[in-house]
Amino acid sequence: MPELPEVETVRRQLAESLAGLRFVAVARAEPSMLIGGSAESLRAELPGRDVQDVSRIGKFLRVKLGGAAFLTLHLGMTGHFLVSQGRPDSEEYAFDSHTRFLFSLEPADRASENLGARSPSLTWLEFRDIRKFGRVQLTFGAPAERLSLLGPDAWKGEWGVGHLSRRLGGRRAPIKALLLDQAVLAGIGNIYADEILWEAEISPLRPAGALTPAELEVLAKEIPRRLQQGVDLLGCSISDFVDTEGQTGMFQQTLQAYGRQGQMCRRCGQTMRRVIVAGRGTAYCPGCQR
DNA sequence: CCCAAGTCCTGGTTGC
DNA sequence: TGCAACCAGGACTTGG
Numbered sequence: 001m002p003e004l005p006e007v008e009t010v011r012r013q014l015a016e017s018l019a020g021l022r023f024v025a026v027a028r029a030e031p032s033m034l035i036g037g038s039a040e041s042l043r044a045e046l047p048g049r050d051v052q053d054v055s056r057i058g059k060f061l062r063v064k065l066g067g068a069a070f071l072t073l074h075l076g077m078t079g080h081f082l083v084s085q086g087r088p089d090s091e092e093y094a095f096d097s098h099t100r101f102l103f104s105l106e107p108a109d110r111a112s113e114n115l116g117a118r119s120p121s122l123t124w125l126e127f128r129d130i131r132k133f134g135r136v137q138l139t140f141g142a143p144a145e146r147l148s149l150l151g152p153d154a155w156k157g158e159w160g161v162g163h164l165s166r167r168l169g170g171r172r173a174p175i176k177a178l179l180l181d182q183a184v185l186a187g188i189g190n191i192y193a194d195e196i197l198w199e200a201e202i203s204p205l206r207p208a209g210a211l212t213p214a215e216l217e218v219l220a221k222e223i224p225r226r227l228q229q230g231v232d233l234l235g236c237s238i239s240d241f242v243d244t245e246g247q248t249g250m251f252q253q254t255l256q257a258y259g260r261q262g263q264m265c266r267r268c269g270q271t272m273r274r275v276i277v278a279g280r281g282t283a284y285c286p287g288c289q290r
Numbered sequence: 291c292c293c294a295a296g297t298c299c300t301g302g303t304t305g306c
Numbered sequence: 307t308g309c310a311a312c313c314a315g316g317a318c319t320t321g322g
Contacts, residue, residue, distance in 0.1 A: 131318090
């Protein structure tokens with residue numbers, strides 16, 4: 001599942017491979033994944049705009065485009081981008097049935113009268129997503145409004161233990177549910193939530209408001225630390241995450257909690273358990289996570 | 291058939 | 307008691 005470290009891995013690659021390019025055409029667009037627009041409006045508005053920046057908040061990517069436009073992207077559960085260089089003699093790009101969006105780009109310094117013409121240096125940007133949970137939104141003047149509803153970025157945002165105590169205080173929901181709440185902190189998903197709570201030795205079932213100041217301190221340290229490991233290892237490929245070159249990450253080799261139900265806890269030796277929290281499968285150690 | 295799980299939406303509950 | 311905040315669960319989606 002693409003969570004913050006996976007999306008950051010993709011962001012870095014897109015920033016690198018799309019720099020200096022501009023959109024030429026929209027060869028494919030899945031209407032059900034488009035927010036606030038149609039495939040027709042995307043085809044009308046995107047071509048000709050150059051990529052100026054690729055940034056990220058939580059699990060959302062935002063591509064800043066010429067003319068004060070923004071392309072907001074979310075990978076959902078199974079989404080990934082593939083970038084490849086042009087095949088000028090082939091109109092039949094090798095997309096498969098899960099290709100939901102297909103864009104072509106060319107160097108932005110090419111003369112504008114050549115816009116849309118076949119280019120020897122075409123770049124293909126492909127958004128594949130088996131389950132169609134991904135989203136694409138084109139906005140003008142400002143990034144998508146949904147981004148303003150997000151809490152600070154869990155990895156790079158400026159927040160501390162004070163933020164946690166304010167947002168978790170008095171809440172009865174289990175701590176894991178609030179780690180997954182993107183309005184509290186943006187970027188944590190099911191895998192990293194289990195990992196962070198294991199590292200912090202806190203049960204995912206604990207009511208968030210019942211955490212002690214000491215526990216909040218541990219949590220505030222553990223969240224960016226474990227996410228940093230994910231970024232350093234180029235993400236977690238537990239299911240089907242791959243980067244824009246089709247490569248897998250390595251974080252899955254470090255998993256201590258996620259998916260380890262029934263196995264021995266590597267810290268205390270007890271058998272790991274699986275429960276449902278916030279509708280999500282949750283693995284934790286009843287021995288040392290309190 | 292159930293399970294996986296991102297986000298959004300709905301309807302019921304809680305507590306000030 | 308009123309009502310906003312809160313919280314649980316369903317919808318969506320497709321392959322294993």
